[in-house]
Amino acid sequence: MPDVPTTMGARVVVLTQGGPNPEILINTLKRHFPDLVVIEEAPESKKRMLRQKARRFGWLQAIGQMATMAVSKFGKPFTRTRAQEIIQQFHVDPQPDPSLKRFQIDSANGPDFRRLIDELKPAVLFLVSCRLLTRSALEAIPCPVLNFHAGINPAYRGQQGGYWSRVMRDEENFGATVHLVDAGVDTGDVLFQVRVTPSTKDTMHTYPLLLTAAGTSIAVRAVGAALSGNLRPQELKTTKSRQWYHPTIWTWVWNGITRGIW
Incomplete structure (x- = not known):
């Protein structure tokens, strides 16, 4: 891993595994x-x-969930028109900026990440689409750690929050959250949330893109609040909390055929 220039003085650091939405x-x-x-x-x-x-759910459920993830990945070319509509509607750019300084590491829970944090000295660390940080990794970070979640916390923690809000007939909670990070899965204090209405053309292939594009404003607000020392967790109206996972392929097909939720 290359050395970090000591003169960078980076204040905002983003941790991600990459991709158009991040x-x-x-x-x-x-x-x-x-x-x-x-x-x-x-x-x-x-x-x-x-x-x-497989350790968590058993092999049958695990294979079913992985099959849905594969369908989601390979089905994206068929929703390219809707994806472009979302990009234009929210005036966002999913292309990597070649001018940005980037560092590659194997894992945020490893020593290279801790060394980078020590040298970059960020005022805020912003997470989007990365693995769960261990408690020891979090304790080594001396600044506020924020996470963007494509779902409304705490009711739709975990994966595919937009999809599950629709399946649960709870479309008023189709939205995104920026929250403080603790050692749990999307369990940290909520800072900002945004809710949107999905189009009839949206599916599991475009829900994350829609929620990310709609959530850019709360990401900016949250980072700005962290830099100014003005982070104020919300008092939520509900304490209903559940961690969700990718649906199995048969659950996804059933909801698509019977209810039109793909």
Whole structure:
């Protein structure tokens, strides 16, 4: 890993595993906070993810969830028109900015990440689409740690929050959250939330994009509040909390056929 120049003085650092949706947030934050730096960690292997899911749910559920993830990935080209509509509607950019300083690491829970944090000395660390940080990793970070979540916390923590809000007939909670990070899964104090109405053309392939594009404003607000020392967690009206996972392929197909929720 390359050495970090000691003169960078980075104030905002984004940790991500990359992809078009995180780049939307990165590009938006860069416009407001020009000294932004990106740390990219390597994605977890599909084999490891399958084993982790199998330990938690059993092999049948694990294979069903991984099949849905594959469908979601390979189905995106078929929703390209709707994706472009979202990009134009919210005036966002999903292309990586080549001018940004980026550092690659294997894992945010490893020593390279801690060394980078020590040298970059961020005033705020912003997470989007990265692995869960361990308690020891969090304790080594001396600044506020924020996370962007494509779902309304605490009711739709975890994965595919937009999809599950629709399945649960709770579309008024189709939205995104920026929250403080603790050792749980999306359990930290909520800072800002935004709610939107999905189009009839939206599916599991475009829900995350829609929520990310709609959530750029709360990302900027949250980082600005962290930099000014003015973070104020919301008092939520509900304490209903649940962690969700990718639907199995048969659950996804059933909801699509019977209710039109794809």
